[in-house]
Amino acid sequence: MTIFNLGGGGGGSAAYYIRVRVSASAGTPDLSGIQVTATSSGRPTVTGTTDSTGECYLSVRQGATYTVALSKQYYTFSPASQQATTSEPVTDLTATCYVQPSITVNVGGVDISGRTVTLTPSSGSAVSQVTGSSGSVTFRGLAITTYTIAVDYPAGQGVSPVSDTQATAAGGSYTKSFTILSKPTLEVTVSSATGNTSGRTITATPTSGGNAVTAQTNTSGVATLTLMAGTQYTVACDAPSGYFSVTSQQTTLAAGADSDMGFTLQRKPIVNVTVTDASGGGNEVGRIVQMSGPSDTQTATTVTGGTCSFTANNTGAYSFTITNLPDGASVSAASQTLAADGTYSVSMEISFGWTHGVTFTASTFKTDDAGCLAYADDLVGQTPVSNTATSLAKFTQEGYWAFDPDTGMDAEGCFYATFTSAGVLHQLLNPYDLSKYIAVWNDSSKEWDYGQTGNSAITTENTMFCVPTYYRKGEAGKITHSSKAGSGTAYAHTIDGHVYQYKAIGVYLGYNSGGKLMSISGVTATRTQTRATFRTQAAANTVRSGHAMVWNYHDWRMMFEKFIIRAKRFNGQKLAQGGQSYGSPTTGLTNALGPYAGNTSGQSNAMKFLIENFWGCCYQFLDDVYCSGTTMYVGQNSSPTDNSSNKTAISLPYNTTGFPGEIETSDIAWGMGHATGGSSTTGLCDYQDLAFGTNYPLVYVGGGSGSVSNGRAGPSYVRCNDLSFSYSAGGARLAFAFDV
Incomplete structure (x- = not known):
């Protein structure tokens, strides 16, 4: 107990006190140290502090009225002050x-x-404190209400929770x-099937504007970027x-947050092209190769080795x-489907065309029907066809002129084929067995x-020997066939002024089938x-895309x-057939x-x-030939x-009957008889009966009659x-001129 004695003066007067007793209304507050102050008008102020029990005695004057107030930091008292009149030695206040x-x-x-910590009451003004190194702050002396608590954070970072609330009560702590929270990090991994993942620049750009963040990938293709939280970024590699x-x-x-993102690099397709000479002449340097694909056309020139990339x-x-x-050259078609990361090799062969001259x-x-030709x-160094068979058989030597059994083609691109009833290429035939086909025409890809x-289908479909466009030139001392347009004139392939891609000659003598002249096997012409x-x-x-006709002068001269x-x-006659043997053989023998095929010993049935x-x-x-006088008109x-x-x-001028010993050497007439002097074994070796007259305008070839000797x-x-x-x-022979 603390007693404050003010004293009453001499004469031994009795002491008067105000006893203040403070108790807890909530919680367990520390009752000691409460400041007690008693004031009375005209008298000295009396103060004291409570002890641990919450009591305090103030020595006061007798008969005075005092206002007694209580105070302690962060405490609330009820009542906060009260009055007491000291009429008794001890006046109690509670x-x-x-x-x-x-x-x-x-x-x-x-x-x-x-960090700024802010407490905002449900009503009233907010209070704030700033954290020190410990990160802790305490708000005391708060009102009894509900507070919303928030903590700020550096830009681009965050806090958890974003905010909190607390309802306070008397005595509550x-x-x-x-x-x-730290700024978020984004780990970007760049992968690739072909490498090049190191040193890639990763850029994160805020979509709403602001500073971009960049980083370089390491040797593992990984880059880490520190970003601003809550900001949308566009990330690019x-x-x-x-x-x-x-x-x-x-x-x-x-x-x-720690997040991951991945990018996959895809290398553009690489194409290595090699250009070679189809005839075995090696690699082609200086050829300009054009590559064309989806929205992409490029050119490159071949270098040593015939390559470009x-x-x-x-x-x-x-x-x-x-x-x-x-001029006159062609190249094999080449195509390739390309995929990302792929490496491809494309081979192209140039065929420089051909010129076959004799x-x-x-x-x-x-005197020498063979020795007069070279x-x-x-064709220099090439081997002609020859035959020693004495009965009908395949020639014993085909030399340069053999057909490829795999492609069905010969050195000039000629081939055997059947045609549909609509006049479209159908089957590519085996040149060594026409009863078999080795390919079928794809009319979409041509x-x-x-x-x-x-x-x-040789017994039901027109079966033709097909000759690609070629150009011929006859001159004194030479006959030339060539695939090159500048080497002559495409006489046989020109119909109605149009040069067709192909001329097809019936393999077989013509057969009337239902009003159509057809070239089919297994019939009698x-x-x-x-x-x-x-x-x-x-x-x-x-x-x-063409025409059908009886073969004409130019077709015959072509063959x-x-x-x-x-x-x-x-x-x-010394290779295949020793003169006429007209009978009625079945086609296809x-x-x-x-x-x-043929024999060298004389006549045969085929x-x-x-x-x-x-x-x-x-x-x-x-057909389309008309003779008048000593002039032949050919259409x-x-x-x-x-x-x-x-x-x-x-x-x-040679319009007599007999064996020519000289031939015409003008272009279109090359090889026709010019003058007499030959025989069945010398000169032209064949009979020519062009005793022109006004009554003999029609021309026929290739056969004979009983009056013409073997x-x-x-x-x-x-x-x-x-x-x-x-x-x-x-008889007659069918011919087609057509484009594919």
Whole structure:
């Protein structure tokens, strides 16, 4: 007990006291140290403090009225003050108290110093404190209410929780905890099937504006970026040269988050092209290769080794061509489907075309039908066809002129094929067995689909020997066939002024099938019809993008000259058929004997030099030919006529009957008889009966008659007659001119 004695003066007067007793109204407050102050007008102020029990005695004057007030920091008293009149020695006053609420806020995490902690009451003004190094602050003397507590954080960071609340009560002491969160981190991993992941620049750009963040990937292709929390970023990865650009990504990260993101680099396709000479001439340097694909066309020039390289800018189907091909050359089609990260090799072969020339020495022509000819141009050093068989058989030597059994083609691109009833290419035939096919025409891609094989349709579909466009030139001392446009004129392939891609000659003698002249196997060729009838039947065939006709002068000369060039001699009777043997053989007897078949000992029931029974079996009309006097008029028309209209005139001074010992050497007439002096074994070796007169305008070739002795009918055999002529040994051959 604390007693404050003010004293009453002399005379031993009794002491008077005010006894103050303070108790807890809530909680367990410390009752000691409460400041007690008693004031009375005109008298000294009396003060004291309570002891641990909450009591305090103040010595006061008798009969005075005092106002007694209680105080202690952060305490609330009830009543806060009261009056007492000291009429008794001890006047008792009582009061209750509680400690005002306090809230301690502990801030953890990162950057805890300098954080502003704000308490906002449900009504009234907010209070704030700033944390020190400990991260803790305590708010005392708070009101009894509900507070919202918030802690600020550095830019780009965060706090957890974002805010909190606390309802306070008398005597309450509360603790709240907050954590300052770091800026979020984004770990970006760059992967690639082809490397180049190190040193990539990763850039994160705020979508709403602001400073971008960049980082470089390490040797593992990983980069870490520290971002601002709550900000949306567009994240991009740069692509090295030769790679496709990488699609950017977006992300928004919360404070304290550690997130991952990945980018995959895809290298642009690489194409290595090698250009070679198809004839075995090695690699081609200086060729400009053009690569074309989806929205991407590039060119490159081949260097040593015939190679060049491309980096494609897209994926998908690409094609490759050569833009600086020399005249007459062609290149194999090349294509490749490209995918990202792929490396491809493309091979291209240039075919420089061909020029097949044979020189002619007139002075030795009469005595040596083979020695008067020599190979020139691309044929130098090549071997002609030859035959020693004494009965019908495949030629014993085909030399340079053999067909490729895998592709069905020969050195000039010629092939055997059947045609549908609509006049479209159908089956590519095995040249050594026409009863089999080795490919089927793909009309969409305009090429042969190999790998499909089977029995062919030669007994029901027109079966033709197909010759790609070539250019011929006849001159003194030489006959030339070439694939190069500048080397001559495409006589056989020109119809109605249009140069067609192909000329097809019936493999077999023509057969009338339901009013159509057809070239089919297994039938007896039609005879005893006029040329006009054969013409009508030939035209009844349908040929898509072309025309059907009885073969004409230029077709016959094409086949004759192919004999001269391939056999390197004039006397075909010594290779395949020794003169006429007109009978009625079934077509197709040579199907399995290859492109060249016959015998050297005399007549036989069949022969073949590219086409079956080219000579020796029967007469074959030529259409669009008209003879008058010593002039032969030859046409190139889809609708032939029996007059000289729209035809080229050929002057033929040799208009007698016999064996020519000299030949014409002008271009269009090359190889026709010029003067007498030959025999069945010398000179032209074939009979020529062009005793022109006004009544003999019609021309037929290749056969013979009983009045023509053995040995007179060969590849250049030719006669004329009147327009009404028909004969039991007279037939015709079908021809097509067409584009694919």
